[in-house]
Amino acid sequence: MRIVNKEQMRALDKETIEGLGIPALVLMENAGRAVAEEVASWCERHAELSRGNLEATGIEGKAGRRAVQLQPASHGTGPGPSLFHEKDKARFAAAERWLILVGKGNNGGDGIVCARHLLGAGIPATLLYADSPDSLSGEAEVQRGIAERLKIPFEVYQPGETRFDAYTGIVDALLGTGSKGAPRGSYADLIGEANGSGLPIIAVDIPSGADSDTGEIPGACIRASLTVSLAYLKAGLTQYPAASAAGEVVVRHIGIPDTLAEQAGYNCFLLTEESLRSALGADPAAPRQPDAHKGTYGHVLLAGGSLAMTGACLLAGRAALRAGCGLATWALPPGVLPHVCGAVPELMLAPAGPSGAAGWSEAAAADVLRLLSARDVLAAGPGLGRFDGEAAWLRALWEGARTPLVLDADALNILAAAGGLGAWPRRTAADTVLTPHPGEMARLAGVTTAEVQRDRLGLARRFAEEHGVTLVLKGARTVVAVPDGRVFVNATGNPGMATGGSGDVLTGIIASLLAQGYDAVAAAALGVYLHGAAGDKAAARRGHAASVLAGDLIEAL
Numbered sequence: 001m002r003i004v005n006k007e008q009m010r011a012l013d014k015e016t017i018e019g020l021g022i023p024a025l026v027l028m029e030n031a032g033r034a035v036a037e038e039v040a041s042w043c044e045r046h047a048e049l050s051r052g053n054l055e056a057t058g059i060e061g062k063a064g065r066r067a068v069q070l071q072p073a074s075h076g077t078g079p080g081p082s083l084f085h086e087k088d089k090a091r092f093a094a095a096e097r098w099l100i101l102v103g104k105g106n107n108g109g110d111g112i113v114c115a116r117h118l119l120g121a122g123i124p125a126t127l128l129y130a131d132s133p134d135s136l137s138g139e140a141e142v143q144r145g146i147a148e149r150l151k152i153p154f155e156v157y158q159p160g161e162t163r164f165d166a167y168t169g170i171v172d173a174l175l176g177t178g179s180k181g182a183p184r185g186s187y188a189d190l191i192g193e194a195n196g197s198g199l200p201i202i203a204v205d206i207p208s209g210a211d212s213d214t215g216e217i218p219g220a221c222i223r224a225s226l227t228v229s230l231a232y233l234k235a236g237l238t239q240y241p242a243a244s245a246a247g248e249v250v251v252r253h254i255g256i257p258d259t260l261a262e263q264a265g266y267n268c269f270l271l272t273e274e275s276l277r278s279a280l281g282a283d284p285a286a287p288r289q290p291d292a293h294k295g296t297y298g299h300v301l302l303a304g305g306s307l308a309m310t311g312a313c314l315l316a317g318r319a320a321l322r323a324g325c326g327l328a329t330w331a332l333p334p335g336v337l338p339h340v341c342g343a344v345p346e347l348m349l350a351p352a353g354p355s356g357a358a359g360w361s362e363a364a365a366a367d368v369l370r371l372l373s374a375r376d377v378l379a380a381g382p383g384l385g386r387f388d389g390e391a392a393w394l395r396a397l398w399e400g401a402r403t404p405l406v407l408d409a410d411a412l413n414i415l416a417a418a419g420g421l422g423a424w425p426r427r428t429a430a431d432t433v434l435t436p437h438p439g440e441m442a443r444l445a446g447v448t449t450a451e452v453q454r455d456r457l458g459l460a461r462r463f464a465e466e467h468g469v470t471l472v473l474k475g476a477r478t479v480v481a482v483p484d485g486r487v488f489v490n491a492t493g494n495p496g497m498a499t500g501g502s503g504d505v506l507t508g509i510i511a512s513l514l515a516q517g518y519d520a521v522a523a524a525a526l527g528v529y530l531h532g533a534a535g536d537k538a539a540a541r542r543g544h545a546a547s548v549l550a551g552d553l554i555e556a557l
Contacts, residue, residue: 032113034252109140111173127154164197175208182219215239294326298515312383319508362389365396379511381411416443431520492532496545
């Protein structure tokens with residue numbers, strides 16, 4: 001599923017209207033009808049919920065939430081068929097009454113079209129203009145005129161005067177993707193009243209008040225139960241806090257050909273099984289070769305661990321093996337080795353460094369590189385700790401490894417302390433994957449953690465392009481950015497994965513996939529997808545996300 005930002009969406013609209021000759025009013029008609037169809041679907045599903053008929057609707061979970069979905073839309077210019085059969089109209093007319101919040105831009109025009117189609121389906125709808133109706137312009141003004149001639153009921157917002165208790169739901173068509181900054185004046189007031197009504201809110205394109213590029217919420221923001229993202233998934237909907245404000249997200253086509261985005265080179269995608277297979281050649285359910293042996297699927301070498309943090313590499317090693325590599329070896333200080341013998345029987349152990357040493361040193365790099373000469377990938381950092389000679393140790397591995405390299409945890413902190421990637425030569429011999437959490441990313445990029453979180457997609461893309469690495473920016477909605485400018489956003493996973501060791505498991509999974517022959521992009525993207533999916537399985541097995549441990553993720557792979 002393709003993801004676009006506001007500038008790209010504006011360009012696609014322009015090309016569709018001016019280049020292809022599809023009138024803007026046709027796009028608005030399709031958009032408004034798509035939203036009305038989702039409102040109708042919401043009414044139908046929640047009527048079924050109220051009767052306890054979950055199976056009949058295919059709804060999953062307590063709130064009826066669906067994952068991000070891509071849905072078809074009507075492409076006609078007329079009102080089209082009823083959204084309900086005639087026999088359903090009376091039932092929904094008696095049970096439903098929706099209030100459409102209308103802004104003065106095209107988002108408001110979409111809302112007016114939505115109201116028209118709801119009325120045609122037998123669902124009473126009233127327009128509530130945030131400003132004087134005379135402030136609408138362009139296609140939205142045309143739609144306002146149609147609404148007036150059809151005598152669709154309307155109000156003009158005055159603070160405190162709207163009877164929200166007269167309605168069963170709200171459509172948010174106030175501010176679209178082009179809005180900037182915090183809502184002001186009547187818009188901020190209306191957003192506050194809508195949120196305080198307790199009614200379900202369905203947002204058009206993006207919840208009003210959320211930034212459609214970064215997912216920031218600088219002020220008042222609609223808290224939607226469902227967001228209908230039109231034409232493409234908007235970048236801001238994939239990132240928090242806007243992802244929380246959006247609720248359930250559904251993407252609806254409105255007549256803009258997807259070939260336009262492809263031809264323009266818009267290359268940000270939501271990770272799904274389909275996109276993994278089609279864009280990256282990575283199949284989450286790929287079968288094993290019937291004549292395979294342990295050498296078929298590669299050998300991972302892990303370098304890390306210390307007396308205080310032996311669990312990190314144990315988790316990474318187990319995860320690598322569970323993710324499918326044939327063999328895994330852990331290189332660790334000789335003095336640590338006796339403490340972990342047999343902890344994971346399938347994981348081989350190899351001392352690195354002077355005999356009896358209980359910690360890492362610069363001299364241990366030569367042993368790691370010697371071990372790596374017979375292995376397929378090196379993952380360094382889990383449980384590593386900080387030590388004298390650390391920068392020289394890491395640089396020796398950085399320059400000496402002729403295999404793919406995965407850096408995590410303290411390996412990233414050492415890299416940042418040594419001047420960051422700008423001070424080191426670019427690795428050209430093999431793939432390089434960095435897996436920072438937001439704090440580590442801040443240190444690598446020389447910014448604050450808050451700055452990282454404010455623009456995760458943009459910062460990750462710029463960093464990967466500048467430094468020629470595959471970057472896995474961890475956290476809710478993990479971002480994978482690659483040197484050629486492509487970006488992938490993962491939607492699997494849950495808050496239960498915010499626990500110690502979860503990142504070590506991801507390191508092991510990505511290293512395992514690299515050992516099995518995937519390139520860095522496919523290994524990173526498939527790795528974060530499988531990692532999140534395992535977290536979802538683990539939470540379901542435990543019955544609550546709070547009970548999930550990092551080891552549970554491994555068992556759910």
